[in-house]
Amino acid sequence: MARKLDISEKTAKNHLSSIYLKIGATDRTQAALYARQTGLIGPGEAAPSAPAFTPVPDDSAPPAGPTLTARERGVLRLLAVGLSNRLIARRLGISEKTVKNHLSSIYLKIGATHRTQAALYAQYVDLAS
Template sequence: MEESPAAKLTCRELDVLRLLVHGLSNRLIARRLDISEKTAKNHLSSIYMKIGATDRTQAALYARDVGLIGPGEAAPPVPAFTPVPKDDAPPAGPTLTARERGVLRLLARGFSNRLIARHLGISEKTVKNHLSSIYMKIGATHRTQAALYAQCVGLTS
C-alpha cells in the first residue's frame, strides 16, 4: 500500500500548509511559526514538490481536499457571501457573469492567468480584469481565497 503525499510531509511542513489554507502570506506564516520568510518559502517549495502542486493555490486546494486541518479545528472561514449561481440557476447573492464563472473555475483548477487566457481565448489583461471583478463581488483579496470560494460553492466540479 502506497502512502499519500501528505504522509510524506514533515510536521513543520504540515504546519506551514495549514497556515497556507487560512490564506496567510509567507511573511505571516513565518511570523506565526517564528521562522524566517526564506525558511517558510523553502518549506513551501518542498511541499509543492511532495504533493505535486505548482503554486500556493493548488497546495491550498490539495490541503482542503485531503482534510489537512488540525484536530478540532474548523475549516478556514470563507468570506460571508451567498453561493454563486450555477449556469442554469437564477442569480442569487453575488452575480458573477458566465465569463467570470469560467475564469473562476479555471483559477480553482490551478491555472495561471496566462493559461486561463489561452484556454478562454482572451488576453491576460482581460483575465486580470475579470479576477478583480470576481474578488470584489465575493469579498476575496487574492486568488487562493477565490479558489477556495469556488471549491466551497461547487464551481470546481
C-alpha cells in the same frame, strides 16, 4: 508566515517547496485546494496564513450568493484548477488584461482579496468540477 512560526523566510520557502513537491502542487493556490480537499481546512475556511474569509452569506444576508456572469464563472473555474492568468487567457481566447479585469470583478462580488480565496470559493460552490 515566517514570523508567525519564528523561522527565517528562507526556511519557510524551503518548507513550502518541500510541501509542494510532496503533494504535487506548483503554487499556494493548489496547496490551499489540497488542504481543503484533505480536510486540513474546512469549506470556506481560509488557510491559517490567509486573512479570514467567509464565502457563504450569513443569516442576515439575502439567501442568493453573488451573481457572476458566465465568463466570470469560466475564469473562476479555470483559476480554481490552478491555471495562471496567462493560461486562462489562452484557454478562453482573451487577453491577460481581460482576465485580470474579470478577476477583479469576481473578487469584489465574492468578497475575496486574492486568488487563493477565490479558488477556495469556487471549490466551495462546486465551480471547479
